[in-house]
Amino acid sequence: MGIRFTFVLALMAVQAFGAVYYVATDGKDSAAGSKDKPFATLNKANSVVAAGDTVWIRGGVYDLHDTVFFARYKMTAAILLTASGESDDKRIHYLAYPGERPILDAATFVNQTFLPVRCVKK
Numbered sequence: 683m684g685i686r687f688t689f690v691l692a693l694m695a696v697q698a699f700g701a702v703y704y705v706a707t708d709g710k711d712s713a714a715g716s717k718d719k720p721f722a723t724l725n726k727a728n729s730v731v732a733a734g735d736t737v738w739i740r741g742g743v744y745d746l747h748d749t750v751f752f753a754r755y756k757m758t759a760a761i762l763l764t765a766s767g768e769s770d771d772k773r774i775h776y777l778a779y780p781g782e783r784p785i786l787d788a789a790t791f792v793n794q795t796f797l798p799v800r801c802v803k804k
Contacts, residue, residue, distance in 0.1 A: 700734030741782030
């Protein structure tokens with residue numbers, strides 16, 4: 683009962699300061715981002731969060747295939763979190779859902795900048 687009570691208090695405190703969104707492996711980016719209808723990707727959550735908001739990441743394996751290439755910096759990023767908090771009191775929090783383990787799998791991540799291009803003449 684103590685752990686459950688602590689979790690409820692923490693969730694109430696987080697909700698008092700901003701919106702709360704959820705990401706889950708079985709979610710959809712067209713969903714509302716609620717606990718019952720979570721987003722599928724961190725990129726989608728990042729596109730809607732504002733200073734003071736919290737994103738709970740549910741357990742499961744997240745394939746990082748949503749890559750963004752930056753020609754200016756000659757780099758590729760698997761997750762690009764561009765939203766920002768305003769101060770120590772209004773940070774954006776990305777947290778693992780209590781008791782669950784989200785795994786960010788970069789095994790299929792390909793860095794376009796550093797791969798050599800090979801031409802084969804036939």
